[in-house]
Amino acid sequence: MAYIIAEPCVNTKDTACVDVCPVDCIHPRKDEGNFAEHTMLYIDPVECIDCGACVPVCPVSAIFPLDDLPEKWKQYTDMNAAYYQK
Helix, strand or coil, X not given: CXXXXXXXXXXXXXXXXXXXXXXXXXXXXXXXXXXXXXXXXXXXXXXXXXCCCHHHHCCCCCEEEHHHCCHHHCHHHHHHHHHCCC
16 A cells, blocks of 8 residues: 555545545545545545645645554555455
């Protein structure tokens, strides 16, 4: 997994990252039926191409390269992956 969305996204769900992702690997989008069900957005670990386009547009600094993810938010790695295992 190249990038992880972590705790600052919870209850924010700003979709600027969705708009800049060249491979559409950040979900749920506002136009998806399950958008309201989730408290945050998730990056698909398989589809992410490690471009980093999402990082500078996140208004709450919630997106981290896996190697730079703060220890206190390590559980978000599994949470991002689990969203796509449905």
